[in-house]
Amino acid sequence: MDVIDVIVKIITWPPLWQLVVLGLVAPLGVVVGILWFERKTAARVQRRFGPLHVSPRIGGAIQLIADLMRYAFQEIIIPKTVDKGVFLIAPLTALVLSIVPVVAVPFTSVSHYWPIPMEYSVLISLALSTISAIFIVLAGWASNNKFSIIGGMREAYMITAYELMIILAILSVSAMTTSYNFVDVVLAQTGGKWFIILNPLAFLAAFISVLMATSGFPFEIPESENEVVAGPFTEYSGLLYGVNMGAAYIKRFVYSIFITLAFLGGWLPYGPGDGFISGYLIPSLVIIVKATILMAVFSFLRAVYGRYRLDQALDFAWKLLFPLALMGFGLGLLEAYIGLIG
Amino acid sequence: MVPPKPVPKTKPRRGIFHAFKGNLEALMIGVKYFIDPKRFTLIYPKEYNKLREGYRGFIVLIKQKCINCASCARICPAAAMKMIRIPEVDEKTGKQKVKNWPVIDYRRCIFCGYCVDVCPTEALYHVPYHDVVYQNMAEMYLDLESFQKPPEYKAAEEGIPVRYIVDEERGLVKVPYKEGEK
């Protein structure tokens, strides 16, 4: 009994729980499902079947396991011309850094289960989430391959396009609640006053800029397959490539969690109670389910959209998205001023 | 005559709302297809496309009708039809003689159907399928014996026949093949 108690205690220790279970295990599970969903949806909309022959009864769901196994057992080839240290470190650091923001957000209103104090969680989590992109540029640079460098530079350009918009859009909830605390933000949405309804402009801006940040479909520019092979990840193979892709999806998942907390009511309508299950497990599950639905919407776009050129994306970001984010911010301020938010 | 004046193409002015509407429409179409997918993928080994009569598929020779005129070999644009010399005994006189017979080389054939059209005695005909498998290139150069038999159609033994029809509403539609249909 004692051993199990200790293990449970370790696992449910908030920083570890959020970093490992919510930051790594949950996204991996979600990503496998979402990848399958993405392929099936794109196929469905484009009048195909998608993965099917592996297991026709369940719509080819095992295909993803097969793909994962292929990545896991493939030989990792490190080309002679790359900068070995950076080449190896960049994807791993990107992976770790894309998980880290998870510790800076609350998954419950019970302060006992916060990994860190939450007074400035909106700012801290946003700041942490912006670091990992630089390592994608670094990966492209270290690969010493023209496709990788072009891909890395495109990523660098895209950073200039999305970073400010994400921060502006998500910070507009701080403007609405006059608080940098995600807990306050979520609690202000009690009673169905989700900020997606009160401030759809900011939500739209956040949604599109997250799409840009994670190379989601109309903005899948750094890795666009038919122009630059796999962009920054061209030289990567086997598990390292898997890590790169995993980092991208985890990043999208983490951003989905931010949007869930900021606009989709976080753990609401559930009210966290006492104890681990009611106070921590169920709220985190609610958030993960909402984030997963958001991920599904992101992947649905793949079926509909083509790909913008880099200049079109930058144009779009600064001419349309930036004003949209500002309008969202202004709307938030206005609503706070007239006392719409309790 | 006055040449027509070049008219510069004017793009209609497109505002932000136009773009928004366009995006929304694209998304709605996506959702529509997501709810009601109009798939027409041929799940190949399990189904096969039952082609219509008159399809220019593989070619078979009816030796009894052939008059050894070599028209087919002469018209063939890809030099796939060739005449080969086969010695045989004349039934009436009992003398040895050599006759020319057409054989086909599927490594070269482009399935244009000229040989079938040109044959004066209709000694050649198409079978309505083309998915035939050969184990190596040499096998694709048929001899006189195998040119007289329709090639083996494996897909028909294992799969179910389907047909594609063009529907006004749904576009290309896959329907099960009914026996006796042309």
Ligand code: SF4
């Ligand atoms: S179908 Fe055309 S290419 Fe083929 S053998 Fe006949 S004439 Fe030649």
Ligand code: SF4
């Ligand atoms: S054209 Fe017809 S009749 Fe003449 S050689 Fe060819 S198959 Fe025989």
